[in-house]
Amino acid sequence: MSERAPRPTRADFVAWRRVTTRWRDDDAYGHLNNATYYELFDTAVNAHLYEATGVDVRALPRIGVVAETSCRYFRELGFPDPIDTGLVVDRIGTSSVVYRIGLFQGPDGGPEEEAAAEGRFVHVYVDNTHGAGNRPTAPLPPEIRAAVEPLLRP
Numbered sequence: 001m002s003e004r005a006p007r008p009t010r011a012d013f014v015a016w017r018r019v020t021t022r023w024r025d026d027d028a029y030g031h032l033n034n035a036t037y038y039e040l041f042d043t044a045v046n047a048h049l050y051e052a053t054g055v056d057v058r059a060l061p062r063i064g065v066v067a068e069t070s071c072r073y074f075r076e077l078g079f080p081d082p083i084d085t086g087l088v089v090d091r092i093g094t095s096s097v098v099y100r101i102g103l104f105q106g107p108d109g110g111p112e113e114e115a116a117a118e119g120r121f122v123h124v125y126v127d128n129t130h131g132a133g134n135r136p137t138a139p140l141p142p143e144i145r146a147a148v149e150p151l152l153r154p
Contacts, residue, residue, distance in 0.1 A: 007074055008102050008115045013086025014151045015048050021079040031076035038069060041101045041119040044085040052147035060141045064097070064123030065134060072118045077105045086115075089151040094138040096124045097148050 019040060027033040049057045049064075057063065077083060086102035101119040106112035125141065126134045139145075 008086075008100070008118050009113050010086060010102070010104065012115075012153075013088045013100075013102050014153070015087040017044055017047055017085045017087075019043065019083050019085060021077075021081060021083060023079050026079045031078045034071075037071050037073075037077075037103065037117055037119065040083065040085055040103060041069065041071075041099075041121045042066070044087050044101045045099050045121055045123070048087055048151075049144065049147055052150075053143040055143055057144070059128075060143065061128055062125040062137050062141050063128045064125050064144070066121065067096070067124040068120065068122040070120045073116075074114070074118075075116045077103060077116050081105050087151060088153050089148050090153065092140070092145065092148055092152060095136040095140065096122060097140070097144070098122050099151075 021032070025032055025036045046057065082105070084104040086104065088100050088102075089097060090100055091098040099119075099121040101121060102115040103117040103119070104112045104114075105116055124136050125138075125144070127137045140148075
């Protein structure tokens with residue numbers, strides 16, 4: 001049996017974004033709903049792409065579609081404290097990008113060094129024309145490659 005990867009820390013991530021939590025993000029048990037974690041992953045990745053490229057990534061000739069996601073939960077998150085999302089790229093392929101996203105929430109919005117959750121998010125780039133069949137299309141758009149290469153960790 002293989003050993004689990006260690007719990008990530010802030011030092012494992014490159015790009016940062018702070019998001020506010022909302023009352024509706026919590027579930028009936030008083031912690032962040034599982035679906036909200038995935039919304040935060042999607043927002044961290046796509047907000048970075050929008051800001052780093054300066055273009056509407058939905059209008060590029062090739063667009064990233066989500067091919068895989070996962071989440072490792074370490075401790076509960078919830079309203080009202082903000083969440084820091086850390087982003088790093090694990091791999092850049094010919095038609096895909098593999099991201100890791102760390103979610104951090106300290107007491108009263110303060111810093112927390114260890115991630116409360118870690119997500120894996122895989123974008124596969126496909127032709128953005130109607131009827132293209134959403135098959136992987138290489139190479140990555142140059143705007144995307146330029147936006148994600150600085151996030152790559154060896």
